Amino acid sequence: MKMTFRWFGESSDPIPLQYIRQIPGMTGIMGVLDHYAAGEVWPEEEIAVLIAQVNEAGLECKVIESVNVHEDIKMGLPSRDEYIANYCETLENLAKHGIEVVVYNFMPVFDWLRTELYYENEDGSTCLYYDHADVEGLGPMEIVERTARDSGGLSLPGWEPERMARLEEVMAIYRGIGREDLRANHRYFLEGIIPTCERVGITMAVHPDDPAWDMFGIPRIVNTRDDLDAVVNLVDSPANSLCVCAGSLGSNPENDVPAIFREFGQRGRIAAAHVRNVKWLGEKHFKEAAHLSSDGSLDMQAIIEAIHDTCPDVYVRPDHGRYIWGETGRPGYPLYDRALGATYLQGLFESVTKIKGRG
Ligand SMILES: [Mn+2]
Numbered sequence: 001m002k003m004t005f006r007w008f009g010e011s012s013d014p015i016p017l018q019y020i021r022q023i024p025g026m027t028g029i030m031g032v033l034d035h036y037a038a039g040e041v042w043p044e045e046e047i048a049v050l051i052a053q054v055n056e057a058g059l060e061c062k063v064i065e066s067v068n069v070h071e072d073i074k075m076g077l078p079s080r081d082e083y084i085a086n087y088c089e090t091l092e093n094l095a096k097h098g099i100e101v102v103v104y105n106f107m108p109v110f111d112w113l114r115t116e117l118y119y120e121n122e123d124g125s126t127c128l129y130y131d132h133a134d135v136e137g138l139g140p141m142e143i144v145e146r147t148a149r150d151s152g153g154l155s156l157p158g159w160e161p162e163r164m165a166r167l168e169e170v171m172a173i174y175r176g177i178g179r180e181d182l183r184a185n186h187r188y189f190l191e192g193i194i195p196t197c198e199r200v201g202i203t204m205a206v207h208p209d210d211p212a213w214d215m216f217g218i219p220r221i222v223n224t225r226d227d228l229d230a231v232v233n234l235v236d237s238p239a240n241s242l243c244v245c246a247g248s249l250g251s252n253p254e255n256d257v258p259a260i261f262r263e264f265g266q267r268g269r270i271a272a273a274h275v276r277n278v279k280w281l282g283e284k285h286f287k288e289a290a291h292l293s294s295d296g297s298l299d300m301q302a303i304i305e306a307i308h309d310t311c312p313d314v315y316v317r318p319d320h321g322r323y324i325w326g327e328t329g330r331p332g333y334p335l336y337d338r339a340l341g342a343t344y345l346q347g348l349f350e351s352v353t354k355i356k357g358r359g
Pocket of ligand 1: 319
């Protein structure tokens with residue numbers, strides 16, 4: 001298990017690389033050039049600067065999260081071919097600098113979605129929180145405005161302004177797109193990029209939808225075990241793999257998260273993993289708990305044991321965290337609580353390894 005940490009870059013992440021390096025067992029970051037809009041080519045020179053910065057701090061960067069997929073690709077518009085060609089160019093540039101895995105998602109319009117970014121827990125810590133009843137009374141534009149307001153001016157991954165600017169136009173197009181159409185568009189995208197991935201040695205890792213159900217009547221197609229099976233079958237290549245996210249899949253109690261890790265790990269199709277906990281509060285209603293099993297609803301030991309048994313060398317990161325000890329920053333991406341998560345997950349891994357031997 002290679003422990004990594006999401007880092008947004010020097011100009012947009014308040015957490016210095018040196019602090020990340022000081023977390024025990026931390027070997028690398030999952031990096032991004034977040035000032036490029038979906039569809040733009042990432043220039044090689046800037047990728048080189050990012051990798052050099054990370055290496056100088058004593059860390060490695062083998063995983064990029066995310067290279068966003070342009071909405072026209074998801075909608076299957078004629079302009080998608082141009083954006084797929086750009087995507088391939090970015091992949092080639094990344095491969096020249098040692099990138100092995102690229103995480104992306106195929107969520108229409110909205111990336112992750114929460115109804116509160118700083119929900120206050122009994123102990124005074126805050127966490128990301130979601131209550132579907134809250135969403136039902138609101139239109140998509142109201143959710144966008146509320147999320148922007150609550151984030152205190154910080155840019156949020158997945159909520160880039162250029163994506164939100166076209167919201168109404170895009171929502172109208174999606175009303176005519178069904179699940180199978182969206183899956184066909186996903187297949188078209190993968191068929192367009194996987195040959196490049198195979199040639200340059202990059203593995204694509206799709207992140208599940210978060211939360212794991214349809215939003216605003218628009219289908220989402222990466223929610224369940226069967227959805228993940230469908231994705232890996234769209235193009236049957238190891239370069240077409242998964243970023244299994246415990247918290248996203250775990251938002252739906254019907255998903256058996258440890259079993260999903262075990263199955264797709266055995267099938268050799270997990271290229272990256274996000275390991276965090278959620279606490280179910282009711283139907284489509286949850287909060288993001290601390291990583292510890294007893295703080296939430298997921299069995300973190302079973303998840304780590306599945307990773308140990310089936311994909312022990314995978315790139316893992318603690319996913320989101322709570323805000324504790326007076327820290328402030330980007331919603332979901334604190335230093336302290338993610339550091340606690342990283343050490344806890346490594347403790348579980350060490351324990352399984354000592355009991356069972358190396359995977
Ligand atoms: Mn995740």
